[in-house]
Amino acid sequence: MIVRRSKSVEETEAFGEALAKSIGSGWVIGLSGDLGAGKTAFVRGLARGLGFKGRVHSPTFALLNQYEGGVMPIYHLDLYRLRGPEDVMGAGLEEYLNCPDGVSVVEWVERWCGDAGATEGVGAGTFRRVYLSSLDEHTREIAYDNAGA
Template sequence: MVVDVDTVTSEGPADTEALGRAWGGEVDPGWVILLYGELGAGKTVLVRGLARGLGSPARVHSPTFNLLHVYRGGRLPLFHLDLYRLDGPEAVVNAGLEEYLVNEGVTVIEWPERLVGTAPWPAWAPLPRRLRRVHLEILGPNRRRIIYEDVGLGLLG
């Protein structure tokens, strides 16, 4: 059951970052945000805004080569995973990332299809308090359509 669906058009990175900042004020422990979109769609820009909205002073990077960055110093810790280089759920477990999926902070996952496939959430993983699925579509050089839906506790399993 989908709780809420919304669409935002971003006219540039500043708009995308501002949306992330706004989300930083509403997230709670145990939230998971799944970011879908091709390379250059603005996923890391959105995460940078989320970190700022949580009050983290950290410099946000794409974790593509590290798989995980943890940003602390804000209202909640932010766990930023990038699964682009992994082949599937087994590779996530083999990399030791399952403990970061649902935790005391907020988890953001880029390239979540490597984890969930076509399912809303893996059956073997603990359920997040809230799951936000975000699709970023490139409309032009700086313009993006951001569609997101929230699924609440207990509605995934």
């Protein structure tokens, strides 16, 4: 686990942008952290790092935003409103959580796979987790799962 501190939204975006450099097609990046921890900010940077030029916002009310025009399609999911894996299946989201044809970035991923470690309960694709937590108003701790990287 790699642990970093961010002192601003821009810095959190930059961490996401840096992670984008090591991402390949079919990857799933699962984000965990409380409301306002910076998950969407991290995804914004990650999408930028993959060459997406448009607006990135939380799909909390839509479950899924799709970003096209970068090096590969980006599926931005937010499972906050779902209670568990049954809801994820019911919403037809499994295809984005197991070897998608682009990269999936999933806020509140624990709704799907629980709080277990890196690959528990997850399909065959490459799965990485990112944990964000608020230390104070402007400081965030960002922990990356770099298993096998």
